[in-house]
Amino acid sequence: MIHLAQKTICAAALYAALFAMNAPVCAADDVPSQGSPDLATVEQHRALQGTIENCANCHGANGRSVSPTFPNLAAQTAPYIEAQLHAFKDQTRADPDAQAYMWGMASQLDDASISGLANYFSKQAAAPGKSGNAKLIAQGKQIFTGGILERGIPACASCHGALAQGNGPFPRLAGQHAPYLRKQLLVIQSVLRTAPVMHGVIKDLNRDQMQAVVAYLESI
Amino acid sequence: MGSRSRIFEHGLSKLLFLNTFWLAAVPSWAVPSFARQTGMACAACHTIFPELTPFGREFKLNGYVLDNIKQITDIDVENKQTLALNSIPPISAMLEVSYTHTGSALPDSALPGALAKDGEVLFPDQVSLFYAGKIAQELGAFMQLTYDGAADHFALDNTDIRYAHHLAFGGIDGSDHHLILGVTLNNNPTVQDVWNTTPAWGFPYSGSSVAPTPIATSQVDGRLGQSVAGVGLYTWLDDHFYAEVTAYTAAIAGGAHPLDSTQSNVAHGLSPYWRLAYEQRWARNSMSIGAYGLDTKVHPGNGTPLQGATDRYKDTAVDFQYQFIGENHLATALATYIHESQALDASVIDQFSANASNNLKTLKLTGEYSFHRKIGGSLGYFSTTGSSDMILYAAAPVVGSANNSPNSNGYIAEVNYLPWLNVRLQLQYVAYEKFDGLKLNYDGAGRNASDNNTLYGLVWLAY
Numbered sequence: 001m002i003h004l005a006q007k008t009i010c011a012a013a014l015y016a017a018l019f020a021m022n023a024p025v026c027a028a029d030d031v032p033s034q035g036s037p038d039l040a041t042v043e044q045h046r047a048l049q050g051t052i053e054n055c056a057n058c059h060g061a062n063g064r065s066v067s068p069t070f071p072n073l074a075a076q077t078a079p080y081i082e083a084q085l086h087a088f089k090d091q092t093r094a095d096p097d098a099q100a101y102m103w104g105m106a107s108q109l110d111d112a113s114i115s116g117l118a119n120y121f122s123k124q125a126a127a128p129g130k131s132g133n134a135k136l137i138a139q140g141k142q143i144f145t146g147g148i149l150e151r152g153i154p155a156c157a158s159c160h161g162a163l164a165q166g167n168g169p170f171p172r173l174a175g176q177h178a179p180y181l182r183k184q185l186l187v188i189q190s191v192l193r194t195a196p197v198m199h200g201v202i203k204d205l206n207r208d209q210m211q212a213v214v215a216y217l218e219s220i
Numbered sequence: 221m222g223s224r225s226r227i228f229e230h231g232l233s234k235l236l237f238l239n240t241f242w243l244a245a246v247p248s249w250a251v252p253s254f255a256r257q258t259g260m261a262c263a264a265c266h267t268i269f270p271e272l273t274p275f276g277r278e279f280k281l282n283g284y285v286l287d288n289i290k291q292i293t294d295i296d297v298e299n300k301q302t303l304a305l306n307s308i309p310p311i312s313a314m315l316e317v318s319y320t321h322t323g324s325a326l327p328d329s330a331l332p333g334a335l336a337k338d339g340e341v342l343f344p345d346q347v348s349l350f351y352a353g354k355i356a357q358e359l360g361a362f363m364q365l366t367y368d369g370a371a372d373h374f375a376l377d378n379t380d381i382r383y384a385h386h387l388a389f390g391g392i393d394g395s396d397h398h399l400i401l402g403v404t405l406n407n408n409p410t411v412q413d414v415w416n417t418t419p420a421w422g423f424p425y426s427g428s429s430v431a432p433t434p435i436a437t438s439q440v441d442g443r444l445g446q447s448v449a450g451v452g453l454y455t456w457l458d459d460h461f462y463a464e465v466t467a468y469t470a471a472i473a474g475g476a477h478p479l480d481s482t483q484s485n486v487a488h489g490l491s492p493y494w495r496l497a498y499e500q501r502w503a504r505n506s507m508s509i510g511a512y513g514l515d516t517k518v519h520p521g522n523g524t525p526l527q528g529a530t531d532r533y534k535d536t537a538v539d540f541q542y543q544f545i546g547e548n549h550l551a552t553a554l555a556t557y558i559h560e561s562q563a564l565d566a567s568v569i570d571q572f573s574a575n576a577s578n579n580l581k582t583l584k585l586t587g588e589y590s591f592h593r594k595i596g597g598s599l600g601y602f603s604t605t606g607s608s609d610m611i612l613y614a615a616a617p618v619v620g621s622a623n624n625s626p627n628s629n630g631y632i633a634e635v636n637y638l639p640w641l642n643v644r645l646q647l648q649y650v651a652y653e654k655f656d657g658l659k660l661n662y663d664g665a666g667r668n669a670s671d672n673n674t675l676y677g678l679v680w681l682a683y
Contacts, residue, residue, distance in 0.1 A: 104259020
């Protein structure tokens with residue numbers, strides 16, 4: 001009886017969770033409003049829920065991860081998540097962690113699942129910023145909002161948004177784990193991860209500047 | 221034949237039995253089967269083999285079923301899935317080749333006064349085949365079939381088959397809490413555990429099968445491995461709380477069947493095993509504290525009937541684990557303390573022990589470090605202390621105790637090099653401060669504890 005009762009609660013909760021995906025009114029204030037096409041049927045939603053649980057093993061419940069090895073997905077822009085999942089599946093994003101973790105995880109995802117996952121995580125409440133070294137954060141903010149003129153590095157905010165909230169294919173960076181962001185800058189710089197726009201933008205960004213900008217982004 | 225020599229014979233056979241079991245309790249390894257099934261590299265689930273990462277623990281607790289390969293499926297008329305089979309079976313192989321050198325040579329087994337060869341290569345030390353992965357939608361298995369080079373036999377090794385069902389509940393969207401309800405069917409108490417503090421997957425992860433090892437070990441510490449079958453229920457709540465109860469019963473492969481007096485250490489009735497643990501994760505760290513226990517009644521067997529009085533072993537243990545998993549550096553601290561109360565009603569009657577009650581206390585402390593999962597080292601301390609018993613721990617060359625004591629302690633130092641993630645070259649040194657009760661002439665036949673110090677080189681390939 002207890003088991004049945006639990007199953008009933010679970011099923012009800014699951015449906016509530018699934019339908020909430022289509023209800024921006026339930027989302028937190030800082031959740032971006034854009035989204036991918038929603039899945040058509042409850043059955044598809046059900047199938048997606050199992051996949052979300054798999055994602056949650058590393059990326060955390062509701063897309064807010066504990067370990068900085070794994071990026072927060074909550075409130076990430078849907079087009080960016082979608083593009084990355086396709087890149088993992090096609091093995092065109094080939095940095096070490098992509099190969100170790102995501103090539104396998106994305107290999108069996110179909111287009112509908114990819115859209116559904118992108119939609120789901122984009123609508124989760126963002127991870128809050130973490131406090132850090134104030135001086136470093138201030139230096140990072142300067143780079144993010146103003147760029148580094150003498151090195152020809154444009155302001156990150158021009159693509160990623162004034163609040164680093166992301167913009168379509170340009171990912172949300174606000175509240176992201178600093179070690180994760182730093183690693184992405186390094187693998188993009190070394191071309192282990194292909195990102196055509198970013199290769200040019202950050203080619204002259206040095207390690208100290210990276211450290212500053214990711215400290216700022218983690219803090220907001 | 222006088223009673224003293226009968227006691228000695230009984231005691232010696234018990235000693236040899238205990239020792240053989242200890243040797244057989246060396247844990248095995250993780251397998252590429254899971255990588256084949258999930259498409260994920262070893263690092264997803266392991267720090268250094270076979271130690272599990274937080275994700276590895278989730279994978280195991282979820283029943284080994286996470287798959288990322290094409291499935292062969294079927295459904296019934298109500299659209300419920302009746303088959304979900306990996307299109308490629310998650311099979312893998314492991315080969316271990318080893319070299320063992322002890323502080324001084326062991327006595328020849330047949331010629332009195334002669335010495336056996338010192339410095340032994342085992343090719344193979346062990347060869348294993350695995351099926352490790354999904355069986356059905358929420359059902360998975362870790363199964364290991366092992367050929368032991370020293371013993372020259374095939375046997376079913378560590379096996380854990382589990383069903384896991386995931387529930388979410390609470391909060392507005394019904395996802396505030398996550399619960400796994402699982403069932404495990406396994407053949408070794410603690411093989412189902414997900415922390416590397418408990419015996420089946422505890423440090424050292426490999427060791428020589430031909431070097432002497434101390435006389436005494438508790439039941440939960442490997443003495444029942446592959447000689448019992450257990451069914452258990454477990455829960456894992458919100459990635460924090462773990463609770464499990466499993467009942468074991470005798471299930472011994474080989475020898476006389478139905479089980480009879482020619483078998484040894486035969487579990488009587490049901491032996492309950494319990495486990496509680498709490499885990500906390502933050503940033504790149506995870507920490508767990510826990511407790512576990514096993515209450516076993518056994519017939520000593522070994523020439524005595526499997527009827528009447530039994531020996532009762534009550535094992536209670538606490539454990540602690542800390543992990544740091546960085547980009548470059550990985551570090552782990554492991555600790556466990558096991559207390560065993562022994563009520564030896566049957567052994568006293570059968571003259572396997574002098575005391576009606578004994579105790580045994582085991583402490584294991586381990587620190588591990590790895591750089592980029594490529595080069596690493598471990599340092600472990602181990603200690604066993606307990607009641608003296610003139611029959612159970614009788615004097616005997618190499619495997620006995622001159623002062624009838626099980627007290628042993630020492631250190632294990634290990635260095636590892638992994639040129640590839642599935643190839644490991646290992647050098648291990650075990651140094652005994654005290655062996656079976658004494659530092660010098662511990663066996664009454666002139667052998668010192670340091671004579672059993674063991675250098676163990678291992679080539680490990682998993683593919």
